[in-house]
Amino acid sequence: MLAPLSLPSLEALLRAQVFGHPLAHRPDVDSTQEWGRTEARNGAPEGAVFLTDYQTSGRGRLGRTWLAPPCSSVLASLLVRPGASLYPRLFMIGGLAAVMAIEADCGVPCSIKWPNDVLIKGMKVAGVLTEGGFVGAVPDFSLVGIGINVNLDPATLAPTRYPATSLSHEVGTAVDRERLIADLLLWFERLYAEPAESDAIPNLWRARLDILGRPVTIVSNGEAVEGTATNVDSTGALTLTLPSRERRTFVAGDVSLSP
Ligand code: BT5
DSSP: OOOOOOHHHHHHHOOOSSTTSSEEEESOBSOHHHHHHHHHHTTOOTTOEEEESOBSSOBOGGGOBOOOOTTSEEEEEEEEOOOGGGGGGHHHHHHHHHHHHHHHHHOOOOEEETTTEEEETTEEEEEEEEEEEEETTEEEEEEEEEEEEOSSOGGGSOOOSSOBOOHHHHHSSOOOHHHHHHHHHHHHHHHHTSOTTOSHHHHHHHHHBSOTTSEEEEEETTEEEEEEEEEEOTTOOEEEEOTTSOEEEESSOEEEEOO
8 A cells, every 4th residue: 555755754864955945745736846836936945845646737848747646656846046057957967866866775777868767777767857937038946847656567557658667666666755755855966066067967967878879769849850879968969960971969859769
């Protein structure tokens, strides 16, 4: 029987100094991103974290749906108010934090599918959604939404775009969600503290990518392009070398390995 998150247990495990202060939990919500956005507009501080056991409108990128049976997953939105130079890196920090926390807690190696999916053995175990809030044209805050499949049978998810897995499925036993969230926040905090001018984050992120040097198909703005993934720069932009030797660079899209 899956239990709701215990905030006292999570608070006892929390070692992050900024992230998780405050920690907010609701049994169910439309989306932690929406909830976090409202709180951010009402002045919630950097480090506030919004958690739930169930989302009625959990979302991925481009209006897609994020699925999670009740009490099965990590569903978290982290509020940040960084300097302008850090915003473009938040998706890398979110993905890496999930990788590090999963590896520390479960001992299973993870990779990153460009740009924002965390994979175990090529199957998606977590996704990251970064959304900004602006005052006029000036960034005011960002919400880094992280969903991790923890204690669920992947076969019970509706068909997903990419094969899915969960931590319990991979390790063969239930995984402690409170511990995983505490570790996620600690890793996020460590990575977030890296100076914006340092290349440590892009380098760590690049080292986890599963596509470099491999033939891939990217779908971006409705166009499918095939080529070899030859480079990812420090902003995360992906360059493909096409069979014609033309090089094209993409900042967004969905990538899959070509058969
Ligand atoms: C993502 O989008 O992967 C970002 C997911 C972010 C979810 C978190 S949960 C907390 C916070 N609050 C929210 O409302 N969202 C964030 P994308 O790359 O667009 O992938 C979405 C696609 O993944 C969907 O179209 C499905 O095909 C697939 N999918 C949905 N649920 C999944 C799951 N639990 N595991 C694996 N794949 C899933």
